Amino acid sequence: MGQLLAGYTPISAAWAAEPITGLATDSRVIRPGEVFFALRGEKHHGLKFFDAVQAAGAAAVVWEPPYDNSVTISGQEIPLVAVPQLRQKLGPISARYWGEPSRHLRVVGITGTDGKTSCAHFIAQALSDNDSAACGILGTLGIGSYGRVQPSVHTTPDPLAVQSWLAGLRAADRRCAAMEVSSHALEQGRVNGIEFAVAVLTNLTRDHLDYHGSLEAYAAAKRRLFLEHRPHWSILNLDDAFGRQLTVDLHPSAHKVGYGFNARPDELTHFVGCDSLVLTPAGLRMQVRSSWGDGELQVGLLGRFNAHNLLATLATLLVLDMPFAEAMERVARTATVPGRMERWGGVGGQPLVVVLYTS
Helix, strand or coil: CHHHHHCCCCCHHHCCCCCCCCECCCEEEEECEEEEECCCCCCCEHHHHHHHHHCCCCCEEEECCCCCCCCCCCCCCEEECCCCCHHHHHHHHHHHHHCCCCHHCCEEEECCCHHHHHHHHHHHHHHHHCCCCCEEECCCCCCEEEEEEEEECCCCHHHHHHHHHHHHHHHHHCCECCCCCCCCHHHCCCCCCCCCCCCEEEECCCCHHHHHCCHHHHHHCCCHHCCCCCCCEEEEECHHHHHHHHHCCCCCCCCCCEEEEEEEECCCCEEEEEEEEEECHHHHHHHHEEECCCEEEEEEECCCCHHHHHHHHHHHHHCCCCHHHHHHHHCCCCCCCEEEEEEEEEECCCCCEEECCCC
């Protein structure tokens, strides 16, 4: 336990060597030997459940100050340790417990108002091209490996679930992970403790203002992925005003790629642009121009917005050192995300049906 919390709070010698078997934030599923993290919630403080988790065999309770004075703790037999701003530190603590799994994977984080799910799936597809489970995926449609996901309550789950997922990928010898990163997750520190190889911005429009309060606060949450988490590469939509601003806000030495219809070599050294786009019932035909090479891309996807998603995907593959020709081939084989502009029929003069829904 001492190693887990070193640097966050002092632990008495008597408790420092105490073995632990896991981490938990839900008092209903605590198991013997686990550390329970008591966080401050909107309605209750996790300390309210101290007696229950102690009775269930928790090894210790780490709690977030301050707490309501109405919470009374009696009969304490296990360590009760305070860690200020625990919610923001829970990710790094969990990462330490699981052996810093993101350091051993190429983690791609995708944020933005629209396109997170599609980009995550397109990137995971391309990185899993020769192995259906090579790339982990996390987001709106579930958590797991590409093609093998389990439902998830949140777009980006809590830090314990995220770090456990990354550790599972590492244990299974996976090489990479593509994950949606929501503004809520960034604000609440759910992705703290993750080392991102790549961060992708799709766009920014008005959304979640009921939670953030203003467009400026919403943008500030998104900005954290690029300015605070410091990914090795930042991939930014130059057709979006927020994306263009981020190219200025990032440190001049930061590795960044601009993509979009307005991506030009005079703006950024690294870019992936589109000189022409033809939309047909069969899909997209794009003339790609980039600092890695040029070529034509034909993909069986519908919609101009998917052209942006494909450019972001291509840029991601390229910064992960995939040769341009191979990256173009993999992107050309991109299949649509279930329920996101799925094409049915349209062959041999038959009617074309497009299925679109949001889960």
